[in-house]
Amino acid sequence: MATQHVIIGGGPAATNAMETIRELDQQATITLISDEPAHSRMALPYWLSSQIPAAHTHTADAAFFQQLNVDARIGQRVTAVDPNGQTVTLTDGDKLAFDKLLIATGSSPLDLPVPGNELAGVQNLWSLGHTQQLLDATKDAEQPRVLMIGAGFIGFIMLNAMHKRGWNLSVVERESHVLPRMLNADAAGMVNSWLTSRGIDLHCGAAVESIAEESDGSKVVTLDNGTTLSVDVVIVAIGIKTNLDFLDESGIETNQGILVNEQMQTNLPNIFAAGDVAEGPVLGSDKKEVHPIQPTAVDHGRIAGTNMAGETVAYRGSLSMNILDCCGLQTASFGRWDDTSDDVLTISNPTGLVYRKLIWQEDQVVGALFAGRANDMGMLNDLGMVKGMLQTQARMGAWKEFLQENPFDIRRAYIAAGVPQQLVSSTLLGRPSQPRKYRFGGKVSAVQANQSHTVFVDAKSS
């Protein structure tokens, strides 16, 4: 009989698993339950900055679910999982039976425990709904005043989007510098002064004590150093938690996230977890971690889908990586960038806007940090190659010393140490990847007719 797959969630982990299962098994029944439309959160900032319409963030629609023969329950939540009876319960009371279950429920932003946090105009900025809420709240103001509480990675992506719209922005961060979990103090110092010079009002080393509302609707935010700030909207971006409350009685083992093995399987063999909600294997480490990033969600989804469909693939582990534009300055981090060991190479030239750091363990690069002007080709090239070094866990041998002396000549060391060759044979699933089939507006892939090419190639070959 056909296997019954149930997938909870509609983010990249869920949709990648769904497509992978369908690729491998035409007969299986697949049901996907998500309280939001299937979409990529990563695209939300581009909607906020009005570069794309909301629908461009979507990764599936009704017609696509039908094409894949997936029963999509959008707008429904799963409230409980019963592993013994092999059922899930939905908000509308429906119970669905499963043979294989995938939990890909992602994560949610934390609330700020201060007086005034319930006021209208104090919100998170994480979902389709939040983005709409902010767009509604600011639609009549010419230059809305927005305060962001928390200066982390996701907050900054949204800050950049609001900067593009020319909004009046301020940031409060409890730690002594911005992006405390992404950058060290030196690199963050560069970001701090860059942002200040771009007109963003930064308050680091300060915590919010309370939020109050004036008669004209503005919010007055009081900090523990006595400063008060008056703004139209307050955005709370102080951290995230994994969405696993509904599993309380299920017997599924959790820590920060749902614990999974290298097949993305939980302690219960027919239940899998993937994406932000999963605490899984880490490349080059025995520890398990939650890596709440898009590429990990995709990897997890594809690995889980393959194993759920009955093939066996093992995940080598995820590599933590982030890239961020903040108002024209670009920062990128990989792996154990925050390792405190002193086997590091650091180059810092704040006036030239260059910051690079490589963290070594013996002759392997285990972490890296870059900051520089946005779209600096040299930096973009180099960071891809550094990712290659981390991904292959290449032993750089004598080339470690070379890099210590020639930190901008990454390419030579990368090639001489044989990294590209090792990469050629390193794949995730061991079979060619298919492009995902859903595309906004039904766009097809094709190289456009190109006059320059015709002129050039014809002239050369005649």
Place this chain on the structure above:
Amino acid sequence: MGQTVSKQRKIGMPKSLKIVPDKCTGCMQCELACSWVQTGTFAPSKSVIRVNVFDEEASYAPYTCLQCDEAWCMTACPVNAIGTDQNGAKLVSEELCIGCHLCTLACPFGTVFTLPKTDKASKCNLCGGDPACAVACPTSAIVYEESTPAGDWFGPWSEKVNKNYVAANS
């Protein structure tokens, strides 16, 4: 739709760009050709093929996207802006790309960038099946052919660069 980049192509096995480092003299014709056909300007900085100039090791070699079977750039893209064509090329759709840089971060070969002007990802698209770099190369250091696995030339080249560097510095 739109698949009309010059001439007719022979239908057959997927071809790939094969590099013969020993034949490359570092003349940069491929970079010039690439930037011209991709962006309409002769600006090697916009080329998506890059010549490595390793003078000390007496080794030069152009380097570009391998069109991996299991393409890291394509799977990472949050809005499915990277697709494939019948040549196996991984293509960025400018209309769909939001400029998030995730493909740049995900590609471990360092062969997909974002163009500063458009803020859209840019990578080798094999020119729709008639790569201008291979046409431009005067020494046949770049050949577009049905070949052994893509990237099989990396190993010998790495060894040579490594060996020559050690020799030059000892």
